[in-house]
Amino acid sequence: MDLLGEYKNGNYVVAIYEDGTKIRYTEHDKFIPEFPESMDLKITNHCDMSCLWCHENSTREGRHGDILHADFINSLRPFTEVAIGGGNPLSHPDLHVFLERLKQKNIIANMTVNQRHFLNNKSTLQELSKGKLIHGLGVSLIKPTDELITSLKLFPNAVLHIINGVVEMEDLKKLYDHDFKVLILGYKQLRRGNDYYSEKVEANKALLANEVSEIIGHFKVVSFDNLAIKQLNIRGLMSDEQWDEFYMGDDGQYTMYIDLVEKEFASSSTSSRRYALLDDIVYMFDTIKMSAQL
Amino acid sequence: MFQIRKGVFETNSSSTHSITMCSKEEFDKWEDGELLFDAGDDAFITREEAIAEIKKTHKDITDEDIVNRLDGGDDWYTYSGYFNNYDLETFTATHVTKKGEVVVAFGRYGFDG
Numbered sequence: 001m002d003l004l005g006e007y008k009n010g011n012y013v014v015a016i017y018e019d020g021t022k023i024r025y026t027e028h029d030k031f032i033p034e035f036p037e038s039m040d041l042k043i044t045n046h047c048d049m050s051c052l053w054c055h056e057n058s059t060r061e062g063r064h065g066d067i068l069h070a071d072f073i074n075s076l077r078p079f080t081e082v083a084i085g086g087g088n089p090l091s092h093p094d095l096h097v098f099l100e101r102l103k104q105k106n107i108i109a110n111m112t113v114n115q116r117h118f119l120n121n122k123s124t125l126q127e128l129s130k131g132k133l134i135h136g137l138g139v140s141l142i143k144p145t146d147e148l149i150t151s152l153k154l155f156p157n158a159v160l161h162i163i164n165g166v167v168e169m170e171d172l173k174k175l176y177d178h179d180f181k182v183l184i185l186g187y188k189q190l191r192r193g194n195d196y197y198s199e200k201v202e203a204n205k206a207l208l209a210n211e212v213s214e215i216i217g218h219f220k221v222v223s224f225d226n227l228a229i230k231q232l233n234i235r236g237l238m239s240d241e242q243w244d245e246f247y248m249g250d251d252g253q254y255t256m257y258i259d260l261v262e263k264e265f266a267s268s269s270t271s272s273r274r275y276a277l278l279d280d281i282v283y284m285f286d287t288i289k290m291s292a293q294l
Numbered sequence: 295m296f297q298i299r300k301g302v303f304e305t306n307s308s309s310t311h312s313i314t315m316c317s318k319e320e321f322d323k324w325e326d327g328e329l330l331f332d333a334g335d336d337a338f339i340t341r342e343e344a345i346a347e348i349k350k351t352h353k354d355i356t357d358e359d360i361v362n363r364l365d366g367g368d369d370w371y372t373y374s375g376y377f378n379n380y381d382l383e384t385f386t387a388t389h390v391t392k393k394g395e396v397v398v399a400f401g402r403y404g405f406d407g
Contacts, residue, residue: 013401015399015401019302020299020302020303020304021298021299021300021302022298022299022304023297023298023299023399024297024298025297025387025399025401031297037304038304081303081304083304083305085305108303110303110304110305111305112305135303136302136303136304136305137305138305157302157303159302159303159305161305181302183302183305221300221302223299223302244297246297246298246299246300247297248297248299255304
């Protein structure tokens with residue numbers, strides 16, 4: 001496994017490898033970061049998909065963020081990760097220039113796109129991956145198809161994003177045993193996600209919760225966001241020792257959210273407490289840490 | 295403390311620091327003197343490979359000088375040379391993967407200041 005990069009953050013060391021594996025190490029009894037290891041970065045609210053459950057309310061009329069004049073980018077530390085999303089990030093006219101800037105600064109850019117945008121832009125995404133302009137590629141599942149399965153195999157660092165409550169077990173089973181990586185996201189009852197919420201969503205959530213330990217054996221990697229960890233009671237599946245070793249932290253502990261469309265930052269995309277964008281990532285992260293103590 | 299995120303991306307310091315992962319087998323061979331660690335390439339090399347490397351660039355070198363170079367830590371690190379560095383803190387941590395593979399993470403780092 002080749003090392004992509006390493007850095008010291010507060011009282012600990014972080015190493016990131018080519019397949020995305022990340023290791024933290026400290027000789028102290030807890031990790032105390034000075035800056036976020038990763039951040040979700042919303043660069044646009046433009047999207048032509050109109051997904052019924054979209055908690056970002058992205059539309060065809062959605063605005064793009066001014067990503068070429070976001071000064072805080074200059075304060076990001078090498079080898080920290082930026083998870084770029086939207087809206088449809090591929091629709092942003094300055095995306096390529098922005099990714100080049102991040103690469104020049106040794107920032108690890110990852111990006112998430114919808115399944116349809118993934119399939120319609122495969123060659124562009126392959127170029128971005130080949131040029132190391134993006135590393136991880138999230139693909140939000142709509143429906144498992146043969147084309148999706150074949151295409152995903154072209155991207156070793158692709159991660160299928162599925163939403164607890166939206167995905168149906170029979171669809172998930174079609175993706176079994178292809179060595180795929182999967183990220184299970186919690187259902188966000190926000191904006192359109194609130195309108196879409198129904199008994200069927202709850203039924204799907206219950207089915208997934210029942211099957212989650214079975215699912216793990218059918219994918220190369222199964223990871224969860226913090227909301228899914230709560231909704232699926234993942235803590236209950238692990239021993240204390242495993243939990244301490246694999247749980248990567250609460251929202252805002254090592255991560256944060258930045259919305260370049262609204263020029264705001266917060267602990268996560270679901271936080272109602274938001275702050276006006278600042279020029280320095282450390283100041284923003286300090287604000288997140290302080291607000292967590294209130 | 296040691297935490298690991300396996301196999302997925304999430305979709306600095308001025309001080310010296312490093313961390314490396316290898317199999318337990320490689321780590322043990324290093325400890326036993328069969329392997330040397332190339333910190334520049336973050337990889338292990340056998341003594342024979344190291345000798346061949348030295349001879350490529352130093353055609354007239356004596357066997358005694360080769361041994362001195364190998365054990366001197368200028369090009370590659372022996373296990374003791376790596377860990378007995380008084381300027382830097384060192385660590386090792388062992389992790390067992392789901393498939394039962396034992397992985398050792400090791401490294402060293404300096405303090406700010």
